Amino acid sequence: MSWAYFEEFEPGRMDVFGSYHFERDEVIRFARAYDPQGFHLDDEAGLNSIFGRLAASGWHTTAGMMKCWSAHTFGLRSRRAEQGLALPEIGPSPGIEALEWPRPVYPGDTVTYSGEVLSKRLLASRPRWGLVSSRIVGVNQDSVKVLSFVSKLMVERRASGQVA
């Protein structure tokens, strides 16, 4: 993932976005708002659940990913601006596919997120944009995968004749 024009994305390119630490208080706060099931809120319920102990909501795992992606991507954008390079528009995402939570995230875990470009294609309906697909992965401090999905991002194409 970079802040780059569609033409600059190459399949196989990998980027590490950063890490997110899942504090217990925040795990419970997030769950109370968006996933108030017992095993995300309460130690005893967690103990008796399939997770074995209190676990973070899977949507908290994805939120942590987005925090890291944003920080990383904005940093790349700033650096590109500092170098005096043209700034492409990176559009909102139309969606995601193949979202999996292979293993739980527990309070105290630190998850590191990264992305690898899978493919890219032009959009017949929108000639100014291309679509870049990447696999995003989150692994915890023990290298256990806790998140995986395929992201889709709209990226501006270089106007003809445009340099860098």
Added chain:
Amino acid sequence: MGELLHYEDFPAGEVVTYGAYEVTAEEITGFAAQYDPQPFHLDEEAGRASILGGLCASGWHVCAMLNRMNVDSYLVRSAGMGSFGLEEVKWLRPVFVGDTLSIRRSTVERRISARRPEMGIIKFHWQMLNQDHELKLDARGFNLFKVRGHG
């Protein structure tokens, strides 16, 4: 509260609607500040200037709203075993301040796990609509439920 919902309580083909989630600016910007600080999720002016047309919720926040409505509607009273994920999520239209969201849930298919006969796997299709019946989000995914009579 009666007995918990199990796998058998979700017949294939069933369609139900639920939820009345009121979206506020405070909630949109609060989530965005913590998890998705793109300008159109933080600021009305930036939102208006963007392709999205106004201050709108992070797509990941919208997924969390879907989940909250699912929990309130059926997961909180289910013998649930979590989820192994979603096949796809489409963010079709932005969710704006003032939207009141509801979910239309269709049961696409279901089966009992061959390896773990105590676990039922249900595939749902969720559509998120606002008060004007605009389709905001379309998603397909799996919820796992205990099968009655097992463990």
